[in-house]
Amino acid sequence: MELTIERIDYIKKQKQAEEASLKKKFDYYKGKHAIESREKEPDLSNHKIVVNHCKRIVDINAGALFNQPVQYQADDGIDIEPILNEFNKQTIERLDLENGKKVGIYGKSYEYIYVKDVDGETNVISVPLNPKTSFIKYDKTIEQNKEYGVFSSHDDEDGSEEWTIIDVDEINIYLVEKTGGIIKDEERSTQNLFGRIPMIEYYNNEEQQGDFEQAIPLNDALNMLQSDRVNDKEQLVVAILALYAATVDDEDMESVKKDRVLMPPEGARASI
Incomplete structure (x- = not known):
């Protein structure tokens, strides 16, 4: 599938609609909460204490769920041993844990599967993708089949972007220059050997909410309560x-x- 300016604009528009939400969730997981932007008069105490239950919730949930490696099973008569062998080569449990954390933070996660030659041997590799720069387009049928998947990365030095777009037939890689030019990397682009789009979109729930998302107001209130306790005590001491x-x-x-x-x-x- 060809990557065009129109398609890039469409994808960026879809991602911009959720950009603020994804950033807020990641900030809260990292401990950057609303209390840090609170301002007071210079002569008043203004401690900004963060009690980061958001990170605690995600880490505990992911640790409990993926404490043991995921067990993969198939119906009788279906041999999945080759798949399990590929999983074992890349220690798939690390990927499962990372996907579990991303789902807990953002409410969704993406995974990309590709083929790579390592020491003359063909290996199937699975990698997690950044939910902020990954996108899957579904058709309008009731089955919501995948039309294509895409993910990108940004080069801060020269302002260019690398886009990978995948459909059922092809995996194409493009360099999108800062000036708007689009150059296909013919050497790295290839046929899709899987016969289906090797991108997976995991949802935490139907609403695509993170583990702590509903508790953000409670965490904000706790941060304010703890901060004001210290502020009040400090102001009393200097009274x-x-x-x-x-x-x-x-x-x-x-x-x-x-x-x-x-x-x-x-x-x-x-x-x-």
Whole structure:
């Protein structure tokens, strides 16, 4: 399948619709929460404590689910031993764990399977893809069959992008220049030997929500609560005790520091 400017624009438009959501989920997993952008007056305490339950939820779920390698089975009469051998060569359990974490963070994950010659031997390799730069186009039928899959990477140095587009027949690789030019890499492009599109899109649930997504407001509230507790304590420590109609000597001040009690004379008052 050919990669055109129109197709690139279509794919980027589809990805832009979810870009903010995916970025927010990843930020919360990494510990970059809303509390970090809170501002206060310069003379007020403004601690920004992050209690990152988002990461904890994903890591515990992924660890519990993939604590043991996934067991693959097939119906009687179907030999999957060659597939299992390929999985064992690449320690597929690491890929399963990474996919599990990505699904827990983003609500979905992508996997790409390709053929590679290693030391004269043909191997089938599976790799996880970045959900931010991967896309699968489905047709309009009730079966929602895959039309094509695509993933890309960006070169920060020269601003170019490499796009891989896969359909049932071909796997084509293109260099998209910063100026907008599209150059097909004829040497690396090849026929699709699988007979189907070797990209898999995993969903965490029907809504494509991450494990912690529904709990983000709760985590924000907890961050604010913990931060304000420290702020209040710090502001109390530096508070000034004002006495009206009373005087204190060094002995009285030591008593206040030690016992936290002050007995002012009748008619006097104190405030902080």
